Amino acid sequence: MERGSSRSTPVSRGLFVLSRALDLPIQYAILSSRALGAPLINTLGGAPISPTGRPVYLLGTNLGLSPQRAILFGMAVGSFVKQSHWVLAIGQEPISPALAAFVGAFNTLSNSINTLLFTNAATSVLSYPSVGLDETRLPIQTLVGIGMYVLGMGLEWVSEMQRLKFKKNPRNKGRPYTGGLFGLARHINYGGYVLWRAGFATAAAGWLWGAAVAGFLTFYFTKRAIPELDEYCGKRYGVEWVQYKRSVPSKLLPFIL
Known part of the structure; x- marks a missing residue:
C-alpha cells in the first residue's frame, strides 16, 4: 500500500469487493443444509453437525438457517458490507490487485x-453442556460474541469515518487526526477489528478460539502493523506525532493495550 498517495485504483477496488462478495455464498453453503464443509470435517476425523431448529425469517423470507447459523452468517455479511464500504468510500490510498486479492x-x-469450527461437533459452541447441540438456544459464548462484534464494528467503522471527515477538510492537510475515538487509542480502528474478529470466533467456537484469534491479531498489530505505521507517521508528522503518542499512550484499546 502506498501511504500518503491518493492515486486511483478502481480495478483493484472492484476486485476487492468481488472477492469479498464471493465469501457470502461460501459461508451460506457451509452453514446451510448444503453442508459444504462436511466432507472436509469428515476427512479430518470430525463429526459434522446437521442443521436443526426452526429457520429464521427475514422480511418474510426463509433464510434456511437456524438462529445460531443466521447470526454467524449475519456476521459474515456485516464484514463484507463494512470492508466494501471502506475500500469504496473511506480508504484514500491506492491498493494493488495482489493486495486486494x-x-x-x-x-x-x-x-x-x-x-x-461451528459445524464440527467437537469444536462448536453447540457442544457446550448448556446447549447440548440445541440450535434453538443461544449459549453465553454466542451472546458475548455478538456484543464484541457489534462494539468492534462500531469502533472501527465510526473511527475511520471520523478520520475521513477530518482529512477531507483542506485546513487539516498535513496534520494527524487525534480527535474522536482516536483520542482514546492511537490505532483504535485496529482495536475494533481485533474485537469483532474475536467476537465472531467466540460466537462460533467458544472462549478458547476467540482468545486465540484475539491473541494472534493483537500480536500482529502490535509487533508489525503498528510499528510500521508509527514509523511512517513519525516521519510525516514529526513533533505533532510525538506529542500525540505521549498524550494517548494506548495503542489498540483505551486502558487495555
Whole structure:
C-alpha cells in the first residue's frame, strides 16, 4: 500500500469487493443444509453437525438457517458490507490487485474457519453442556460474541469515518487526526477489528478460539502493523506525532493495550 498517495485504483477496488462478495455464498453453503464443509470435517476425523431448529425469517423470507447459523452468517455479511464500504468510500490510498486479492482471501479463510469450527461437533459452541447441540438456544459464548462484534464494528467503522471527515477538510492537510475515538487509542480502528474478529470466533467456537484469534491479531498489530505505521507517521508528522503518542499512550484499546 502506498501511504500518503491518493492515486486511483478502481480495478483493484472492484476486485476487492468481488472477492469479498464471493465469501457470502461460501459461508451460506457451509452453514446451510448444503453442508459444504462436511466432507472436509469428515476427512479430518470430525463429526459434522446437521442443521436443526426452526429457520429464521427475514422480511418474510426463509433464510434456511437456524438462529445460531443466521447470526454467524449475519456476521459474515456485516464484514463484507463494512470492508466494501471502506475500500469504496473511506480508504484514500491506492491498493494493488495482489493486495486486494490477498485481503479478500484472508477474510474468506478467517470466516470459513469460524463456520467450519461451528459445524464440527467437537469444536462448536453447540457442544457446550448448556446447549447440548440445541440450535434453538443461544449459549453465553454466542451472546458475548455478538456484543464484541457489534462494539468492534462500531469502533472501527465510526473511527475511520471520523478520520475521513477530518482529512477531507483542506485546513487539516498535513496534520494527524487525534480527535474522536482516536483520542482514546492511537490505532483504535485496529482495536475494533481485533474485537469483532474475536467476537465472531467466540460466537462460533467458544472462549478458547476467540482468545486465540484475539491473541494472534493483537500480536500482529502490535509487533508489525503498528510499528510500521508509527514509523511512517513519525516521519510525516514529526513533533505533532510525538506529542500525540505521549498524550494517548494506548495503542489498540483505551486502558487495555
